[in-house]
Amino acid sequence: MRPADPRDAARAIDAIRRGWPVTIAGTNGTLAALAIETADDGRLAAFDPDGRADVLLSPTRAATLKLANQIAAAVPQVPVRVRRVDWLDLPAAVALADPALDLARPLAGPWIAGPLPETDAAEAALRLARLAGLLPAFFIAPATADPAVTLPADAIAAHDAPATLAIASRARLPVEASEAAEIIAFRGAADAVEHVALVIGSPDGRPPLVRIHSECLTGDALGSLKCDCGPQLRRALAEMAGAGWGILLYLRQEGRGIGLVNKLRAYALQDQGFDTVDANLRLGFAIDARDFAVAARMLELIGQIEVRLMTNNPAKVAGLETAGITVAERVAHKAGLNLHNAGYLDTKRDRTGHIL
Ligand SMILES: Nc1nc2c(ncn2[C@@H]2O[C@H](COP(=O)(O)OP(=O)(O)OP(=O)(O)O)[C@@H](O)[C@H]2O)c(=O)[nH]1
Numbered sequence: 001m002r003p004a005d006p007r008d009a010a011r012a013i014d015a016i017r018r019g020w021p022v023t024i025a026g027t028n029g030t031l032a033a034l035a036i037e038t039a040d041d042g043r044l045a046a047f048d049p050d051g052r053a054d055v056l057l058s059p060t061r062a063a064t065l066k067l068a069n070q071i072a073a074a075v076p077q078v079p080v081r082v083r084r085v086d087w088l089d090l091p092a093a094v095a096l097a098d099p100a101l102d103l104a105r106p107l108a109g110p111w112i113a114g115p116l117p118e119t120d121a122a123e124a125a126l127r128l129a130r131l132a133g134l135l136p137a138f139f140i141a142p143a144t145a146d147p148a149v150t151l152p153a154d155a156i157a158a159h160d161a162p163a164t165l166a167i168a169s170r171a172r173l174p175v176e177a178s179e180a181a182e183i184i185a186f187r188g189a190a191d192a193v194e195h196v197a198l199v200i201g202s203p204d205g206r207p208p209l210v211r212i213h214s215e216c217l218t219g220d221a222l223g224s225l226k227c228d229c230g231p232q233l234r235r236a237l238a239e240m241a242g243a244g245w246g247i248l249l250y251l252r253q254e255g256r257g258i259g260l261v262n263k264l265r266a267y268a269l270q271d272q273g274f275d276t277v278d279a280n281l282r283l284g285f286a287i288d289a290r291d292f293a294v295a296a297r298m299l300e301l302i303g304q305i306e307v308r309l310m311t312n313n314p315a316k317v318a319g320l321e322t323a324g325i326t327v328a329e330r331v332a333h334k335a336g337l338n339l340h341n342a343g344y345l346d347t348k349r350d351r352t353g354h355i356l
């Protein structure tokens with residue numbers, strides 16, 4: 001197996017978004033994978049001329065489809081292979097991958113499901129789908145005649161490791177909350193994701209008030225009432241301005257790391273009655289796919305490794321501390337309760353450990 005190249009994951013993300021197969025080599029076997037979301041009949045026939053490719057699902061999607069009873073654990077922690085049978089054609093595979101129609105058109109089996117030996121490659125493929133903003137489901141085969149990209153599984157595992165992150169540019173940016181603000185943009189070697197920090201005021205000897213904010217296009221820019229992101233963002237900046245000193249870290253982790261389109265799919269499931277946790281699981285993702293090590297790296301680059309963190313989420317405190325930042329104080333950060341987001345906030349309190 002050749003060593004990972006930092007550009008491997010970027011090429012693979014591009015390939016699966018275009019509907020091209022990738023071949024992933026892990027320590028326990030190699031898999032060729034074609035993303036179901038971007039497949040069509042022609043691509044599937046080229047990938048798998050004999051109609052024998054199996055389907056790869058994530059552990060949480062398999063649990064939703066009740067495929068877990070065929071596997072040792074009640075809730076499988078490992079990727080699941082659904083064996084190809086004649087009637088598992090492209091529309092059936094789309095129905096396995098996409099929960100949009102779960103209620104309207106319950107899936108008829110019998111499906112033959114099981115674990116697969118190539119766990120490294122399978123986990124890497126599922127991670128790749130999340131990074132590409134696609135549904136985590138693939139056709140898989142031992143090899144394909146014409147892979148667009150071949151890469152080692154660890155290239156994807158290391159993909160958003162923040163070590164290569166560096167300051168790319170900084171400039172004065174007067175904002176509504178404070179005229180004394182500076183924006184700092186960060187870039188890493190592996191991808192085109194550009195995280196941003198907004199430093200308000202200047203150091204006063206105390207650890208800065210810090211807000212880690214994950215991108216929420218709907219809440220931050222469109223005024224969505226489904227979440228509390230927009231009001232939290234604005235309140236954070238106002239409080240930093242009031243205190244005279246603070247740092248907002250704006251992380252490009254839309255939808256808790258599953259991307260905009262998948263978040264909107266989760267919203268459509270919420271319209272069917274599922275809460276924010278179950279919607280993510282039905283789609284085949286973790287409840288929260290974020291990694292706060294990137295925030296720690298940004299603070300290091302800014303030169304502030306001790307902070308007063310504005311959050312209700314203990315996972316953010318733990319994530320920063322694991323990555324070497326001292327959280328001197330957690331500052332509760334509540335804002336924007338309304339009729340539409342009350343259930344969402346209850347779910348955060350009851351199911352994801354938020355202190356609300
Ligand atoms: N997948 C998914 N993401 C959501 C949903 N609602 C909001 N989000 C995303 O959740 C993230 C909001 O996170 P934050 O406000 O930074 O963090 P938090 O975990 O709520 O913790 P706090 O610091 O206490 O606010 C943003 O990336 C939103 O896009 C949802 O229903 N599903």
Ligand SMILES: [Zn+2]
Binds near residue numbers: 218227229230
């Ligand atoms: Zn939001």
